[in-house]
Amino acid sequence: MKKIWTAIKGTFFAIWLFFGFVGVVIIYGSYVLIKAKILEKRKGEEASREYVRKVVSWFGRAAFHYLWSEVTVFGKENIPDKGPYVIVANHQSIFDIPLILGYIYPSGFIAKKELLKVPLLGTFIKKLGSILIDRDSPTSGAIALKNFARITQTGDVITIFPEGTRSIDGKVNEFKKGSLLVPYRYNIKILPVTIDGTIGMNKKGSVLIKPGKVKLYIHNVIEPKTFSSEAELRAHVQNVISRQIAQNSLTKAS
Numbered sequence: 001m002k003k004i005w006t007a008i009k010g011t012f013f014a015i016w017l018f019f020g021f022v023g024v025v026i027i028y029g030s031y032v033l034i035k036a037k038i039l040e041k042r043k044g045e046e047a048s049r050e051y052v053r054k055v056v057s058w059f060g061r062a063a064f065h066y067l068w069s070e071v072t073v074f075g076k077e078n079i080p081d082k083g084p085y086v087i088v089a090n091h092q093s094i095f096d097i098p099l100i101l102g103y104i105y106p107s108g109f110i111a112k113k114e115l116l117k118v119p120l121l122g123t124f125i126k127k128l129g130s131i132l133i134d135r136d137s138p139t140s141g142a143i144a145l146k147n148f149a150r151i152t153q154t155g156d157v158i159t160i161f162p163e164g165t166r167s168i169d170g171k172v173n174e175f176k177k178g179s180l181l182v183p184y185r186y187n188i189k190i191l192p193v194t195i196d197g198t199i200g201m202n203k204k205g206s207v208l209i210k211p212g213k214v215k216l217y218i219h220n221v222i223e224p225k226t227f228s229s230e231a232e233l234r235a236h237v238q239n240v241i242s243r244q245i246a247q248n249s250l251t252k253a254s
Contacts, residue, residue, distance in 0.1 A: 033123060052127050053106040060102020063095070068211040069201060073103050075218035078191065083157040085189040085221065088180070090172045090241050091161035093198035095214075097125075100159055103216055104193065107157040110144060129156060148182045162234070166204040170196070172242035175234050184230040192219040192237050194244040217244050 032055050040048035064071050087104060089096065097109065108129035109115075115122050115132065126132070131147045151158055162179035163172065183190050197214035219240050227233040 029124070033127075036127065049127065049129070052124065056101050056124055056128065057106040058102070060098040060100070060106070063098045063102070064214070067201065067209070069214060070212075071099070071103060071214045071216060073216045073218065075220075076103075078218045078220055079104060080189060080191065080221060083155045084152040085157055085191050086152065086180075086183045087157065087159040087191050087193055088237055088241070089159065089161060089193040090195055090245070091163050091166045092170055092195055093166060093202045093204075095198040095201050096161070096166075096195050099195060099198060099214065099216060100193070104191075104218065105157050107159045108151065110148060110158065110160045129158070131158070145182060149186060152182065152186065152188045162238070167199065168204050170199045170245065172238065172245055175238045177234075178230065180224075180234045180237065181230050184224045184227070184233050187223070187225045190222040190224060190233075190237060192222060192240045193217065194219070194241045196245055196248050215248065219244075 032052065036048045036052050039051055061071075087100060087107060089100065097111075100107065106128060108131065109125060110131045110133065111125065113132040113134045115125050115130075129151060131144045131151070133144050148158065160179065162175035164176045164179075165173075167173055180190070182188065194217040195214070196217070197212055200210070200212035201214070202209050222233075222237060222240075224233050227236065
């Protein structure tokens with residue numbers, strides 16, 4: 001009987017997701033993009049981007065409410081009043097992006113170019129000033145670093161996932177070598193963020209989506225100039241983020 005009830009709930013949740021995707025993402029998302037184009041022609045690119053930022057920030061929060069998922073935020077007071085700064089987070093799920101957009105700042109992302117294939121979402125990600133990397137191109141990484149430096153020097157905010165891919169077990173993987181080179185070289189503030197729980201909503205390699213309880217920890221800002229190398233900075237930021245995951249695991253086990 002329990003299995004039947006679980007299957008019924010899963011079916012209704014899938015239907016709920018479908019109509020939400022059609023109604024919010026496709027219909028409302030298309031309207032927003034049309035309005036953003038009109039704003040760009042009338043008032044300029046920055047006015048258009050600011051409008052998109054407000055919408056995606058709302059959408060990021062709405063996504064979790066719609067999925068009946070609870071988000072608890074710790075350390076919101078640590079978010080800087082203005083850029084430039086770099087949000088550095090661990091990566092557990094496809095829901096990490098709306099989480100950051102809705103609960104921290106609607107920033108651009110450094111992400112793989114495959115995101116452009118996601119209907120409308122890819123367009124929004126690009127509109128926010130994201131840098132999309134082609135992993136099959138040997139020059140894509142160098143171009144991305146150059147664009148990253150240019151964007152942060154203009155006072156913008158950008159988010160990176162230094163692990164390079166989603167975690168399969170929730171633990172924080174090793175940060176990629178050189179992933180914090182730009183903030184280190186240009187002394188751009190780093191806002192470390194620990195995401196814990198989105199993996200329970202959707203795991204890497206699975207199409208199953210379910211409600212979950214998410215905890216978002218926003219740590220103190222880190223000044224790169226206090227470190228002697230990018231490697232030292234990277235190790236410290238990774239430790240700050242992973243330490244929170246380890247602490248939460250111990251709390252759950254006790």
